[in-house]
Amino acid sequence: MRKIYKPSLFFLSLIPLIVIIYKTFTNNLGPEPIKEITHHTGEWALLFIVFTLAMSPLKKITNLNIWISFRRMLGLFAFFYASLHLMTYVGLDYRFDLENISKDILTKKFIFIGFAAWLLLVPLAVTSSKKMMGILKHNWKKLHRLTYVIAIFAVVHFIWLVKRDLTEPLIYLFIILALLAFRINFKSSSKVS
DSSP, X not given: OHHHHHHHHHHHHHHHHHHXXXXXXXXXXXXXXXXXXXXXXXHHHHHHHHHHHHHHHHXXXXXXXXXXXXXXXXXXXXXXXXXXXXXXXXXIISTTOHHHHHHHHHHOHHHHXXXXXXXXXXXXXXXXXXXXXXXXXXXXXXXXXXXXXXXXXXHHHHHHHOSSOOHHHHHHHHHHHHHHHHHHHHHHHHHHO
């Protein structure tokens, strides 16, 4: 039964990509197609960061180790959708105009922090394999704690991007803070017991 979980999760994780490809080929991206692709890929990157952060709390709540086996795949999909998000901005929106992209990174705080979040994801994606876990040993865990910083950066990117209704990014912020608080509380209670 466990053997079908990972392939099923892999397929489910591809659905957002399939949806945006379908919308592109059927000309259903609305009046601002680049904006739609950017929002879609960015939101799914953030959702996959949330899913990744949720695996340890789910393991602790349910007492089932299976959740941890999904964490690496979910983290890689977070990197995948964040990279699509970045490439939409760099390739479709700015057509690889590196001068204007650099200017944006340095002058627009929401782009700066979003780019910083993506940069921090790169070493996590590169070191996600079991082989790298063996090479880095205890430093692997330390490095992968960057996920917490990335989650905060990603949600701040969203908050700074939104100009009017902050409801959606604030919901993400609340969920991320709750997941991080769960880890702090669990570690504190583990030390006491």
